[in-house]
Amino acid sequence: MTKDIETFVTPYYEVKGFSPTEKLFVMTDLHGCSQAMSRLLKHYDGNSKVVFLGDAIDRGPDSYGVVKKLLELDALCILGNHEFMSLEALYPETVYYQNWVPLWHTVNGGDKTLDSFDKAITEGADYIENRNKIRFPKIYDDYIRRCQSHYLCGNILFTHSGIPLHEEVKFFEDPFDVENFDDTFLWWRPRGSAERYLYEPRIFNGQKVFSVSGHTPTNPGFVRQEYGIELDTGHVLKLALEIEPDSARTNCKYRLIGTLCYEVRLDESFEYGCTVERLVESYKRSIENQIICKAI
Template sequence: MSLTFAIGDIHGCIDPMMRMIERVEAYAPAGKIVFLGDYVDRGPDSRSVIERLIAGPSSPDWQWITLKGNHEDMLTGAHDGRHAESWWLENGGIETLASYGGALPPEHLRWMESLPFIHTDQHRIFVHAGVREGRYLEEQTQHDLMWIRFADGVSGEYWGKHLVHGHTPSASNPRIWGNRTNVDGACVFGGRLACAVFDDEVPGGPVEFLTVRP
C-alpha cells in the first residue's frame, strides 16, 4: 500500500515538526510527505524549520514535496519589493528575523521563492489554502492557491478529486468537510500540528489523522 502524508501549517514550530516526522516514519517504511506551506513566521524557530526542510528526507524511501504558503509569499515579497516589509513583520516576520539573527541567507530566500503552489495525484489536490470553483484547475491563480479561505462546512466537487489544504487554523482541525480536508490544527496558536494520511490507491478523504502537541 502506497501512502501520502499531508502535514499542515508549521509556523516555526520545529519541535512538533520533528516529532511529526518521526511519527510518520514510524507509521510506514516508505511514502510521500506533502508539506502544505507556512513554514515560517509567528513561531520560535523558523530558521531550523527551513534548514530541516531543505535537508530533505533522511532515507531514499521517502519523497518530500514542500508547497508554498502565504507566509513564504509575504516573506519573499518583503525581500524583493512585491510586498511591504511592515506587512510581513506585523504578521510574524519579527519572530522569523529573530530566529535568523536579523538577516535571511540568500539560499533560503531562493528556496522559498522556488516552491511549487500545488501538487496533484490520481485522487487528490494538495494546496496551501484552497481553490476557487468556477475556474479550471489549470486556471487557478497563485493568489487563490495561497490565500483563499473556506468557511466551515463548505465543500465542492474539485474536479472529482479530494482537496487537501491548511491555511485556515482551528483547534478543531484536522477535519473533513465532504470532499475537502483542512489540516491546519493551529499549532502555533496552542493547538496541534496535524497530518492527514491517505491511501494513494483509494479515492476520498484520509484513512487516519496524526497529531502532536506543541
C-alpha cells in the same frame, strides 16, 4: 520508551473513489514550530513522500529549523501566504503591493523569522545578503525556489488555502514573475459550511478531486470532511496526515497525527486546570467523531 502524552494518532478512515498514486505524509502551517514538527515526524515511516502545504515560517521561534528539516526530507513544498509576504523583504526587486514588509514584520510574525535566521547565520549558516543589507540563510532561498503552487497526486489535490467551488482556477507559475503572478489562491478561505468540502467535490482540470489544504485555522471537528481535509488547526494543535492508496489505486485510507504545540502560545485551557492528557483526548475525540471542539 516514554509515552508521548502530547501526541495522538487517529484510526484509519476510508475514502471511496479518490486515491493518491503513492503513500504520502503531509504537514502544513508549522510556523516555525520545530519541536511540534519533530513530534509529528516520529510517526513518519521514512519512505513515504513528504508533502508540505506552506507557511513554514513566522510566529514560532525556529523557522530556520523547520525549513532545514523540510529540505533534508526532500519534501514537495507548496508556497504559503507567509512565504509570499517574506519575498518583498528578502527579495526587494519583487515588489507586489509595497506594504508587505511592515505587515509581514510586525503583524504576521516576520520578526520571529528574521531572529531565527540571524541566529542560524551567527552559528555559521551560509547566507545571502540583499541590497537592503538584510541577511537570510541560503537554504531559505533553496526552499522558496522549490515551492510549487499546488500538487495533484492521482485525484487528490493539495493546495495551501484550498480552491472555491464552481470556479476555474489558474494557479501561479513563478512567484518571482511580478507581472504575471496571481496570489489569489494563497489567501482564499471558505465562507461558511457551504464552501467547505462537506457536500460536493471540487473540480480541477476537468476531474473531481478530494481536496487537502491548510491556511484556515479549523476547529478539529471540521478537519475530516466528505470531500476533503482541512489540516490547519491553528497554533495550539499541529496535525499531520498519512494517506495511502489501496492496491487498485481507486480508494484510499488515511489517518491523522496530532500534537500539542507550546511554541507560539499556551492554550487558555491550561489556565482553567485542564491537563495535557484531557486536552489531547478532547482534540482526538473531536476529530474522530467530527464534534465541534470548544477548547479552541
